Amino acid sequence: MKLVLASNNAKKLAELGLLFAPLGIELVTQGSLGVSEADEPHHTFVENGLAKARHAAAVTGLPAIADDSGLCVDALGGEPGVQSAVYAPFTPEPGTDREAQRRAQDAANNRLLLDRLAGATDRRASFVCSLIALRSPQDPEPLIAFGRWGGEILATPQGEGGFGYDPLMFIPTLGRTVASLPTELKNAHSHRAIAAVQMIALMRSAWRL
Template sequence: MTRKFDGTRILIATHNAGKLEEMQQLFAPYGVDVVGAAEMGLAEPEETETTFIGNARIKARAAVAATGLPALADDSGIEVEALNDAPGVYTADWAEIPNGRDFIMAMTKTHTKLEEINAPHPRRARFRATLVLAWPDGHDEVFDGRVNGTLVWPMRGKTGHGYDPMFQPDGHDITFAEMDPEQKNRISHRADAFQKLIAGCFG
């Protein structure tokens, strides 16, 4: 039996402004006050696990310990079939530069690797997102979401973040970065996980 959320405030354990904005939009209908980790002055914990659930749990539990608020964390990434599901949990690492993250560089790196091995088309990939909702008493609930699609090149679109300009979800002829946010938020990997969270903890 999934635990129901009965609070009025939830901490989103992310320093990513794009993710926070997405979560605020997703939570808007449920009357829950959403606050971000940066707003609370929280440090980013080191993500030492090798799975999405492991890293999401690290972030959620660190945020709960620091604030006493229920916290929701996600770990997400893109898995490219021809690269043995890389970069996966290391998606953000592939974008790391000395002063932040450069996802154009990461997408170019991914495309170059696919070209080097002459990966056949269509180049299949999936976005995955794992949400962990943690309570101050140590309980947590886990929800996994995914969306399948194809990688395109060159990159297309100006909206979204991360690998969105390179990812065309199944059933659509445009990339995530060519969609308006509302359209993407209906079908994204995070939306899939979020719908399961809502059904389990808020439904």
């Protein structure tokens, strides 16, 4: 079974590809099929995930899965939330490729987050992930899974791995930032891992995979 991922993020594809390996599905990005990114006008991860999955399924004619995820910080009332990927104002340098632009945006987002939390004593936060899977754009029974991974925001980045806010997100139970975790450990504990376990069970039950 081929499943289109409603994202062009290569690192997200690699992470989800490993998580969904037990199903034996072929996961491909929408960008590799010439699909543009969908609008994400909503205030919740679930609504934006539905919009992205429906767009990918409509354009490709394939079953689709969308991951809408981000960071919710308690002291900021849930920010950056659904705006996590584009939290900071950012203008890309002309001629830079997509991954270079994404890394520069990530760095700007992290700087803004630290600025907003300057002097804060409550630094609790959660990575959250909604996974939405559709058999078609009109699927009346979308599969919805949700994962939450709690931690706290450090004052300085630590670690070279991962992406996004991973260098700032410290997981007390593991004693490290997400960016410091080996891939295997991250994939065993992350918000995407939690949601993926739920989604795999839903796909096996509802889609008979």
